[in-house]
Amino acid sequence: MIKQRTLTLREALRVINAVVDYAEAHGHVGIACVVLDKDAQIIAGVKMDGRVSRFYKAAHRKAYAAAVFERDTSAVVDLHKSMEANGTRGPYDWNDPMLTTLPGGYVVVDDEENVLGSISVAGGGGGISDWEFADIGFAALGEGFHHRPGSIHG
């Protein structure tokens, strides 16, 4: 057997609560936030009151792409560009309808470079971007974690 490591429900709830609290404290219209485990399965997810379902679906896809590609969605953009430069069609060639390069999907990695899962936010804007919310959520995980951003923000 081999040992694997994943985010827990408690950690997922810390991320979600931090993001929701931040949105409420700043009078934001509301976001969706999703946290996935190592297998890219949902641990926890929320959609704030009044926001339509597309934001939850987008947040799920962002987190999925980050977990499966083991990098932030911004870095999936870089991957896409580099693969296109090499004559392939980048992530689209994976033909996976869950993949997206929309900003705000962060992979969660520990200090030993184990991928533990991912977090994401959708519905940002109006002064607070998806990645600003994602930064807030990520910080709530505490010490010992990092993500893998690309060359563009978010």
Next chain:
Amino acid sequence: MPRDYHILSLDDAEKMVRAAVEHVKAQGLPPMAVVVVDRAGEILSGSRMDTVHPRYFNAAHRKAYSGAIFERSTPGMNEMWSRQQGEGHKGPSDWNDSMLTTLPGGLCVTNDEDGRPQVVGGIGVAGDEEADEVAIAVIAVQALGQHFHYK
């Protein structure tokens, strides 16, 4: 703190596939397809013996997936389905997951080294209906040693 858990390794999966294939050959049984998946239902190892139609590999994958995801044997899913139907639901069909199957030959693989059984993967065996797919899947699990069990 993040949580640690175990899944089958590639060595485990290859050992299971090898045990199943060798048993089929030794007993002169009809050729089979065997697939081993991790706890998430993703393929770790699989083999389709010579002359076996590809549909059997697909079926073996779905059996292994169902065993791992539902944490029970595929016939066990049938029992659950029947019970849920009796309660007015449509059982596993209501999950609307095209990978699910109740065909026999899918097992959930567990390990009890940490004290209580933990799901570490699944196995599916598919082939000619003359052979006992479940018995072959059991032999594959037993090849892993005393701490591995099946549901």
